[in-house]
Amino acid sequence: MGTYKYHILVCGGTGCKSSQSTQIVQNLNEEIKANNLENFVKVVTTGCFGFCERGPIVKVLPDNSFYNYVKPEDATEIINEHIIKGRRVERLLFRDPVTNKPVTDSKHINFYQKQLRIVLRNCGVIDPENIEEYIARDGYLALYKCLNELTPTEVIDIIKRSGLRGRGGAGFPTGVKWEIAAASPGPEKYVVCNADEGDPGAFMDRSVLEGDPHSVLEAMAICGYAIGASHGLIYIRAEYPMAIKRLKIAIKQAEEYGLLGKNIFGTDFSFDIELRYGAGAFVCGEETALIHSMEGNRGEPTVKPPYPAVSGYKGKPTNVNNVETFANISPIIIKGPEWFASIGTEKSKGTKVFALAGKINNVGLIEVPMGITLREIIYEIGGGIKNDKKFKAIQTGGPSGGCLTEKHLDTPIEYETLVAAGSMMGSGGMIVMDEDDCMVSVAKFYLDFTVEESCGKCAPCRIGNKRLSEILDKITKGNGTMEDIELLKNLCMVIKDTALCGLGQTSPNPVQSTLENFWDEYVEHIVDKKCRANKCKDLIHYYIDPENCTGCMACARKCPVNAIAGERKQVHVINQDLCTKCGTCLETCKFNAVYII
Amino acid sequence: MAKITSLDDLRKIKKNLEEQISLREKAENPESLVQIKVGMATSGIAAGAKEIFTFLVDELEKRNIPAIVTQTGDMGYSYAEPTVEVKLPGQEPVVFGWVTKEKADEIIEKYIRNGELVEGIIPQNYKTIDDK
Numbered sequence: 041m042g043t044y045k046y047h048i049l050v051c052g053g054t055g056c057k058s059s060q061s062t063q064i065v066q067n068l069n070e071e072i073k074a075n076n077l078e079n080f081v082k083v084v085t086t087g088c089f090g091f092c093e094r095g096p097i098v099k100v101l102p103d104n105s106f107y108n109y110v111k112p113e114d115a116t117e118i119i120n121e122h123i124i125k126g127r128r129v130e131r132l133l134f135r136d137p138v139t140n141k142p143v144t145d146s147k148h149i150n151f152y153q154k155q156l157r158i159v160l161r162n163c164g165v166i167d168p169e170n171i172e173e174y175i176a177r178d179g180y181l182a183l184y185k186c187l188n189e190l191t192p193t194e195v196i197d198i199i200k201r202s203g204l205r206g207r208g209g210a211g212f213p214t215g216v217k218w219e220i221a222a223a224s225p226g227p228e229k230y231v232v233c234n235a236d237e238g239d240p241g242a243f244m245d246r247s248v249l250e251g252d253p254h255s256v257l258e259a260m261a262i263c264g265y266a267i268g269a270s271h272g273l274i275y276i277r278a279e280y281p282m283a284i285k286r287l288k289i290a291i292k293q294a295e296e297y298g299l300l301g302k303n304i305f306g307t308d309f310s311f312d313i314e315l316r317y318g319a320g321a322f323v324c325g326e327e328t329a330l331i332h333s334m335e336g337n338r339g340e341p342t343v344k345p346p347y348p349a350v351s352g353y354k355g356k357p358t359n360v361n362n363v364e365t366f367a368n369i370s371p372i373i374i375k376g377p378e379w380f381a382s383i384g385t386e387k388s389k390g391t392k393v394f395a396l397a398g399k400i401n402n403v404g405l406i407e408v409p410m411g412i413t414l415r416e417i418i419y420e421i422g423g424g425i426k427n428d429k430k431f432k433a434i435q436t437g438g439p440s441g442g443c444l445t446e447k448h449l450d451t452p453i454e455y456e457t458l459v460a461a462g463s464m465m466g467s468g469g470m471i472v473m474d475e476d477d478c479m480v481s482v483a484k485f486y487l488d489f490t491v492e493e494s495c496g497k498c499a500p501c502r503i504g505n506k507r508l509s510e511i512l513d514k515i516t517k518g519n520g521t522m523e524d525i526e527l528l529k530n531l532c533m534v535i536k537d538t539a540l541c542g543l544g545q546t547s548p549n550p551v552q553s554t555l556e557n558f559w560d561e562y563v564e565h566i567v568d569k570k571c572r573a574n575k576c577k578d579l580i581h582y583y584i585d586p587e588n589c590t591g592c593m594a595c596a597r598k599c600p601v602n603a604i605a606g607e608r609k610q611v612h613v614i615n616q617d618l619c620t621k622c623g624t625c626l627e628t629c630k631f632n633a634v635y636i637i
Numbered sequence: 638m639a640k641i642t643s644l645d646d647l648r649k650i651k652k653n654l655e656e657q658i659s660l661r662e663k664a665e666n667p668e669s670l671v672q673i674k675v676g677m678a679t680s681g682i683a684a685g686a687k688e689i690f691t692f693l694v695d696e697l698e699k700r701n702i703p704a705i706v707t708q709t710g711d712m713g714y715s716y717a718e719p720t721v722e723v724k725l726p727g728q729e730p731v732v733f734g735w736v737t738k739e740k741a742d743e744i745i746e747k748y749i750r751n752g753e754l755v756e757g758i759i760p761q762n763y764k765t766i767d768d769k
């Protein structure tokens with residue numbers, strides 16, 4: 041079928057483009073023309089292959105040959121040898137780094153194992169509104185197996201042996217949590233799915249619920265069987281209408297098929313699931329606050345212990361797990377705990393889904409085995425920094441995570457290593473920053489988020505975070521002193537030690553990690569009154585370079601506060617007293633005459 | 638719908654769907670059925686996936702190309718939304734990103750009709766648990 045026998049795919053990602061992939065396309069097309077092959081071969085530019093390190097990448101279909109480090113002058117050989125004579129160009133084929141043998145099919149390249157989809161196994165594959173498509177991918181088989189072949193204790197044992205740890209942030213071993221809930225006295229117990237997902241920029245859980253809702257329902261039922269609960273509740277924020285809609289459809293279908301409700305699979309196990317809506321407060325993702333919110337009370341945390349597994353919803357034993365944690369359960373039951381434990385590192389098993397955002401080329405949702413490095417995520421999967429800027433930091437763990445730098449790029453990602461580096465796994469947000477980001481402002485940004493979201497119940501969080509934010513504000517305005525830094529450091533420690541819940545206990549992380557890794561920037565703001573990223577308005581001034589200014593009036597016309605004076609064909613001048621530093625003149629000037637000091 | 642009470646019931650549904658799919662693939666006229674999936678999670682919809690979905694359904698019908706268009710979840714390529722996966726019979730699926738109506742039109746006319754790839758392909762960059 042089709043008119044073309046061969047397709048040549050050339051990577052058009054930023055990395056490959058900067059190493060001449062455009063020229064390669066041009067040369068290939070010239071060769072094709074010279075050989076009269078226009079109706080036989082077609083060259084197509086594609087999105088990033090994510091293999092930037094070995095770019096430019098060229099792939100030939102239908103035989104799937106994968107060429108790396110291709111140069112424009114290689115076009116002739118690719119056409120003459122591969123297309124005309126049907127012989128692969130050996131010297132350009134990707135070589136397996138271990139065996140050093142050429143790999144002829146891109147499917148067998150290890151690189152593509154960088155991303156492994158367990159949690160997202162059905163996302164983008166099945167129709168989430170059709171339960172049969174889920175069943176066709178072995179859906180509800182794990183539940184069947186549990187109810188018919190395994191005792192609750194055996195189920196818990198499998199989860200324990202898999203090494204699965206909570207994906208909601210803290211990384212508590214899931215099997216152990218189930219065991220505690222199972223040991224708590226019944227009969228009334230609850231399974232709660234935490235779908236609050238409050239981290240700004242995070243959308244891992246939403247994607248699972250929207251793309252594969254049954255994977256969570258099935259796992260909740262398995263959990264119910266394991267701990268002896270017959271009611272499930274999903275706490276989801278009302279801002280997720282699409283996820284709510286798909287969950288409702290999924291619950292209804294599962295009930296119709298007898299996979300939720302009374303006597304599932306004809307056994308005497310019954311389990312139902314209800315939705316509970318949150319109003320989108322960050323603190324309501326904390327499990328005790330979440331439970332209070334579900335009970336109709338104020339969403340404020342309480343001291344643990346007692347843990348929810350002992351006394352939770354309505355004072356009954358309640359097992360709270362995150363969406364992503366649940367999405368791992370069925371594959372573990374079907375493929376076995378050993379399979380799961382073979383992925384990842386010694387202490388962190390399996391995969392983790394991250395929402396990759398910020399100054400990176402391939403913004404998106406990725407699922408990678410634990411133990412992968414930040415470098416692999418940023419430069420290979422993420423396709424590198426946007427506009428070829430310099431990498432500065434990556435913020436992991438959400439608003440209460442930390443900023444990691446160049447020196448952490450090769451650290452394997454695990455719960456423990458991230459904490460040791462001054463950040464945390466959190467729920468899996470990753471925001472990449474480049475040289476244009478001011479780290480003091482970044483710390484302030486996150487602090488302002490926590491100040492806004494603090495429930496106000498305990499003083500360290502309510503007052504302490506506010507003070508942190510005020511001091512940071514003072515520094516970004518150029519009024520800070522070196523004593524302020526000491527004050528910041530002390531305050532951070534006190535807040536961490538004394539706050540009631542996880543929110544306050546981690547909120548100083550962005551301040552501490554930027555102080556640790558970007559000390560110079562703090563000192564520059566305080567001593568030199570300078571912001572190297574030109575982000576702090578009080579520390580920068582816009583000027584017009586008389587050498588370059590042509591007197592075109594463009595900036596003067598655009599200036600919203602009329603701060604630029606000057607006649608046509610005369611050098612313009614910015615009135616510093618009026619200037620609001622909005623940057624419009626810099627954007628407007630075509631002659632590079634506006635600069636910042 | 639009768640309730641599922643046994644492993645056989647589960648297997649039956651699985652087999653039914655698999656048969657449906659292989660029937661599609663083994664159809665006498667291999668050009669007959671094309672399978673298209675549109676990534677319709679919140680981010681996809683925000684980027685216009687719904688319009689593309691409707692456009693594809695309407696246009697394929699108008700142009701008399703038998704195809705099955707379904708919605709699916711997030712494929713992970715947020716930077717390239719809306720994303721559309723096209724599987725021609727007997728071939729590997731191909732994902733196209735940044736799909737506008739114009740691009741969708743080009744995909745129908747060039748790729749679906751003639752097997753001619755068009756710009757905007759996003760290489761798959763992950764393995765799933767089904768891959769060996």
Ligand SMILES: Cc1cc2nc3c(=O)[nH]c(=O)nc-3n(C[C@H](O)[C@H](O)[C@H](O)COP(=O)(O)O)c2cc1C
Pocket residue numbers: 205206207208209210211212214234235236237238239322323324325326327328360361362363365366467541542543
């Ligand atoms: C301030 C704060 C916010 C939290 N937000 C979430 C959240 O949005 N989603 C989530 O699953 N867990 C969140 N957690 C963690 C939960 O308290 C709890 O540990 C988790 O739901 C347990 O599930 P897991 O063991 O499967 O991770 C948050 C914790 C804190 C302190």
